[in-house]
Amino acid sequence: MTQIIRTSADLRDRVAAWKRSGILVGVVPTMGALHDGHMSLVREARKQSDRVIVTIFVNPMQFNNASDLDKYPRDEAHDLAMLEAEGVDVLFAPGVNEVYPDGFATKVSVSGISEPLEGAFRPGHFDGVATVVSKLFGMTQAGRAFFGEKDWQQLQVVRRLVEDLNIPIRIIGCPTIREPDGLAMSSRNVRLSEAERAQAPALHRIMTAAAEQIRAGAPIETALEQAKAEILAAGFHDIEYLEVRSVEGLRPMETFSEPGRMLVAAYLGDVRLIDNIAV
Template sequence: MTQVIRTAAELQEKVAGWKRSGILVGVVPTMGALHDGHLSLARAARAQSDRVIVTIFVNPKQFNNPEDLTKYPRTEAQDLALLEAEGVDVLFAPQPEEVYPEGFATTVSVAGVSEMLEGAKRPGHFDGVATVVSKLFGMTQAGRAFFGEKDWQQVQVVQRLVRDLNIPIKIIPCPTIREADGLAMSSRNVRLTAQDRSRAPALPNAMQHAAQSIRSGVPIAQALEEATAMIVAAGFGEVEYLELRDAETLREVSDLSRPVRLLAAAWLGDVRLIDNIDV
């Protein structure tokens, strides 16, 4: 049975006991509303760790839009049942005051890789991510952390954070899990209307089209322009960005001499979808 723990002190006491026995601890940080993408991370953690902690914390510091924070789905009882079925050892679900107690005054900021794309569109978002991830790593004392590649930029931010601050944890990126029609799984997908849900696969489809075009020699700007037009024609609203970037630094690229990633963010109704693919 999955044990629910809500305080850092109780969690650290349990983890300390595990570590005294030489047990390797894996953690999967989430904001809840779990889907099969999250569960794939739990399975990876189970395969590569002796004990698995899944955290559920809807982090207010990474929402630059208060309305988005309010609307974010919270389904802890359902999530717990899913985690028990996966054999997760601990669900760590702290209250906001446990993570950010009165007087909390520290912000962790990762320069460079956090400043473009999502960072430019959502000011303060990655400061919130870096701060809460630092807290969760300290609270759980895990040796490995598992993150989905759907949030590619987030993975790069976390990897830079760990390297720069010498945090003794190994970051394990895991492949994006998709629906049968290609849409990347996301907790926000449940907010799509039935009509918009039917349109949503146009985003990954257009991205695949752009990737194939770029690989075949079509100029990058032309391929991205054609893919953007496809997304809009499918019924999307604003395409905030569709860009080819260096896979690690996320800097702009003009050729395929280094590993690159195609990243996108677009609005469908009042839901903002993000995605990325290898090129």
């Protein structure tokens, strides 16, 4: 039976009892609209923790675009059923006023790693992520937190933040879960039309081919230019970025040398998709 908790005071009471018994709490922060990608995080949390809290909060502070916030899919009843089936102990689903009450005035920001890629195209996004994640870590007092590699840059920002603020929590990154045709699972996929859904897997297919070329010695710039042309030809538009960067610091990589990460953001219709793979 998954207990639903709505306030940080109730959550504190719940967690305090666990902490007194030396129980290790794992947290999976989400924005709801759960899919198998989230469930893989939940299963990992179950393996590595005594109790699992899943948080669902569509965080206005991390949306730079009001329409994206409005359109973000929400279905708590469906989410709850999925969490029940996985034996999650607590669903923490606070309202906006619970997370950001009147007078709220604090911001956590991470420079450097948060600035390129998503940071360049979504001003303020990572301030919102860093702030809400700090809050969720404080509220849950979890010892472990599970994040998907799907949001690769977010994972690096969260690791940086936890190390910098000495938050007593271990961050576990989990591999991206994909549909059989290669499309990375994302809550935004439900907003794709049938035709767009059929086009979407091209993104991962083209990136995989480009990564192979780069590993085989092709110049990064040439491989990426070709990949961009193919992505546009496959029906995407407005490729915000398609880059190869260093795995952890996300430093620009002009010639391939160390293990890298290829990251992309592009639109299909009015849906913004992101993905990333190893190079």
